[in-house]
Amino acid sequence: MSHKLSIAEERLLLSRIRKGDIEALEILFISYRQRVFLDAYLRLKDKAAAWSVTTEIYSWLWQHKPGLSPFTSIKLMLQEEVKKRTIVKP
């Protein structure tokens, strides 16, 4: 089950991710994984592809952690990433 994060918790998580805290990313992943997966599935209609996009987004998050703004809405940010990745998919 996903866990609903408050805005303050989201900001704290992003801040910790930027500092390289993998556990913070794990918390974020657990909280939003289902949402990202369902969003990707609705766009792709393929479970495997949706799963791949989901993990790809979290990998991208980790690799680009220095650029993450603590003032960005995580939900919107993830939504945009799903969009980007599903548009380029055939």
Place this chain on the structure above:
Amino acid sequence: MDKEQITQLVIDELVGNITPEDAAVLRQILQDNPAAVIHRANVIKLLTEGDMKGVREEEVSIERSLTKLKKQQIKRKIRSLRSPGATILLFLLTTLGAFLYKYRQQANESKDTMVLEAAMYKYPLLLFADGSFIRLDTISGNRIPHLSSDKQHRRFSISGPINGFPEARFVTPRGETYQLILPEKSSVYVDGKTSVTFRLDPKISLREIAISGQAFITVAPDPTRPFIVELPQKSRVRVLGTSFNINTEEQGSIQAALKTGKIQVENEAGSITMEPDSVASWRKGTAISKAKFNPDIIFSWQRGKYICTEATLRNLARVMERCFPYQVKVDVPQAQDQIDLVKRTMLRGSLITHFLNSTVLIESDRFKYSFDKDSILHITLNDVP
């Protein structure tokens, strides 16, 4: 109607992560727009039926995804280690590590050497090739394989290799005598400040020992395996089944006194075969001389009595160190190191000062003695302040 907005709100609704505000917005949209109701129903159907029936939780396996993320993290760390900076840092760390290891090893060796020096000639020791040693007066029971002792720690028996070493050196303290039973069962009665080196393999074909100091050896009869005693100055005693006394510090000479059986004595100048009750003595490069001896004098050390007729203080000091538990330093120039040739008797267990005060060397007023803070006895010229 904004389909994207409705889709995102329905997703939030499905995962149970919709805020009260968003839920109110969704309700309002659905009330105002019948098409939104159809769209919501389609989204829910897509995400809960068919391929997606009951798989929402399973499809995104947390463990699988987290493992993947952690692997990526490790890969990144490894990648960062491959950078030139990391290579230089790794090189520096390796060099530093090697230096510290060597320094620590040297420190340990130095510490071991200091410990050994402190114990040398103070306790009975069994030394090995790598510098390690066993204090034989502290062993108990049969805790060390192939090594045993009597309760008084006066008689040590060795029956085979110890700690994997093929050879060992037994060193006695000053003023103490011990009996050593070799692996091949020969017995060596060892005087104070004496070392005996021997093989630890009981089945070795050539029985060979080396002695520096004084010892009385009773060789276990075995005609198939010769017994050889290696001595200083390239000399040796070849034993043909016997008991005999060896003294490598008898008035500056090496002395082999035969009690029973037969031995052959060899040095650079030649060799002689000896009969019982005869003594052979020699110095470096000189021929071996043979004579009859008085067993009461030669073997008396085994009863704690040292009868000597030394002509120099340095030779006398060597005998004193075997009889008494003191290190003796002769601080007298070599040219003046001459004493009267009279018979002197030292008794093990008696006071060294008693011996010193009763001998002519002190009575003559030429020499004096003193003990320093480390209990080392110094003999000096009387006119030296």
